[in-house]
Amino acid sequence: MTAFSGVSIGYLADRTGLAVSAIRYYEAQGLITPWRNSGGQRRFHRADIRRLSFIMIAQQIGFSLPEIRGFLKDLPGGRTPTPEDWTQISQDFRSHLDQRIETLQKLRDNLDGCIGCGCLSLPKCALYNPKDRAAQKGQGPRYLMGDRAETENDP
Structure with a gap:
């Protein structure tokens, strides 16, 4: 051919x-x-x-x-x-x-910790993501996407 x-x-x-x-x-x-x-x-x-x-x-x-x-x-x-x-x-x-x-x-x-998905289904998500703070940064797995988790002491 x-x-x-x-x-x-x-x-x-x-x-x-x-x-x-x-x-x-x-x-x-x-x-x-x-x-x-x-x-x-x-x-x-x-x-x-x-x-x-x-x-x-x-x-x-x-x-x-x-x-x-x-x-x-x-x-x-x-x-x-x-x-x-x-x-x-x-x-x-x-x-x-x-x-x-x-x-x-x-x-x-980070498999054993929160990825900031906002699911609130894990008992410790209340510690990693209280009141679904990650959702304020946008949709999706915010911490996996590079956002940092905030602590209670952060402004």
Whole structure:
């Protein structure tokens, strides 16, 4: 197969191990962009093998499809990405991974204490989060997100 004629969805499925339905779903999500040949068949760039592999890896790490779409938006369409293209995307990916690692470390280190979720379901939440003070800082697990717990003596 030449690059001009593209590759079939079956070929992509064989090369990536993905189901054809998954490839169609990623297409519908705007993660890959095929075209139609003169016979109306869907054709893909060979570079989509790398894109799909990247998608699978990013999903295994826990990235959402909108996040993955954001990473892929800077890759060129219609040609195989160069090492420089992948270096650019990896810098953004690394930054997101570093943030996730930091969050996971905070979670690990505070599993036995309050994370400031405002649930008030644990008996000691009254000690860590009296009168749901964390809720004043916003929604979500405030202490896990970097807010500090206040003590009774804090202003």
